[in-house]
Amino acid sequence: MTKRSSGLLPQVTFSILFALSLKPRHGYELMQQIEHDSQGKIQLGPGALYGTIKQLREDNFIEEMPFESDNERRRYYRLTRKGLNRLNAELEYFENTVRLAQERRLISNTIGTLRWTS
Amino acid sequence: MDKLNHRFPRYSRLLALYPAGYRKEYSKQMLQILADMLDDPARNKTATWIRTALDFPVSVTKQQLTYTGETMKGTPYYLKQNAMTGVWLVTPFFLFIIIDSLFGKRLEKSVIWHTNVLFAWLVVFPAIAILLNLAALLCWLQSQRRETGKGIWTIMTASRQSWPAISVAVIGFAILVIVFGHDSVHCIGGNPFYELSHRHQTLQCLEQR
Numbered sequence: 001m002t003k004r005s006s007g008l009l010p011q012v013t014f015s016i017l018f019a020l021s022l023k024p025r026h027g028y029e030l031m032q033q034i035e036h037d038s039q040g041k042i043q044l045g046p047g048a049l050y051g052t053i054k055q056l057r058e059d060n061f062i063e064e065m066p067f068e069s070d071n072e073r074r075r076y077y078r079l080t081r082k083g084l085n086r087l088n089a090e091l092e093y094f095e096n097t098v099r100l101a102q103e104r105r106l107i108s109n110t111i112g113t114l115r116w117t118s
Numbered sequence: 119m120d121k122l123n124h125r126f127p128r129y130s131r132l133l134a135l136y137p138a139g140y141r142k143e144y145s146k147q148m149l150q151i152l153a154d155m156l157d158d159p160a161r162n163k164t165a166t167w168i169r170t171a172l173d174f175p176v177s178v179t180k181q182q183l184t185y186t187g188e189t190m191k192g193t194p195y196y197l198k199q200n201a202m203t204g205v206w207l208v209t210p211f212f213l214f215i216i217i218d219s220l221f222g223k224r225l226e227k228s229v230i231w232h233t234n235v236l237f238a239w240l241v242v243f244p245a246i247a248i249l250l251n252l253a254a255l256l257c258w259l260q261s262q263r264r265e266t267g268k269g270i271w272t273i274m275t276a277s278r279q280s281w282p283a284i285s286v287a288v289i290g291f292a293i294l295v296i297v298f299g300h301d302s303v304h305c306i307g308g309n310p311f312y313e314l315s316h317r318h319q320t321l322q323c324l325e326q327r
């Protein structure tokens with residue numbers, strides 16, 4: 001999933017890192033945040049979510065927080081320094097892409113959609 | 119069994135299909151997230167179940183493949199090498215079946231049985247595949263026995279490292295059975311449901327050969 005370390009992160013992986021950038025979250029909070037951030041375009045099932053979490057933990061991009069909750073089923077995850085760096089690199093790429101699109105007048109300087117140019 | 123296992127008995131039983139390590143770490147959290155989704159009044163319960171049902175097989179397959187891949191990392195080189203060679207050796211048989219089916223021929227009417235060179239290859243190649251993989255398997259079992267002191271059956275069932283070699287050997291053996299029994303292939307080489315539901319005719323056909 002996150003094996004393509006030199007390329008872009010898969011969308012689900014990016015969404016999880018992005019959702020964890022604000023604060024540590026447990027699984028369901030993460031799922032809700034991802035749905036909110038993607039305006040409902042990314043809807044994960046439990047298997048896809050925890051499959052990606054497992055991969056991110058193995059890659060040391062996120063970590064489980066020390067056990068605090070009284071419900072052992074609610075494990076909280078947070079970004080590691082490596083995860084934050086990876087997220088920043090990804091955001092930098094997107095920022096460059098948006099800047100290029102603005103320079104090419106594909107989108108306006110504020111927020112906008114791609115315009116069809118024939 | 120705790121509360122959520124009681125609440126979702128089928129789903130919690132299905133979670134057993136995940137590899138043990140993954141299950142131990144995430145199965146409780148997966149049950150919790152399903153409960154959270156279903157308890158959320160903003161969510162449609164049917165849509166949640168559909169999403170979970172669609173997600174489950176994909177996720178299980180992915181995790182099993184990942185687990186198998188991780189296991190394979192520790193597999194000795196000779197075991198992997200011989201399995202790969204074996205795969206190449208049994209491939210021609212399947213290529214012939216594909217080519218035959220492209221020309222609308224069934225297995226029993228394949229050109230394989232009428233061309234001596236092809237026939238010889240199809241006997242020799244799977245035989246080499248079987249020998250290579252059985253030899254590798256025996257070497258591996260011997261080394262594992264020396265290292266762990268466990269029995270052969272325990273070693274083979276406890277580790278997936280032997281699976282590629284066993285699979286290739288079994289496929290090679292199956293090909294040889296078909297090749298040597300090709301006179302009766304047409305009795306069993308058609309629609310398996312038909313042949314099973316018409317067992318009497320199938321057995322009669324086999325006896326006549």
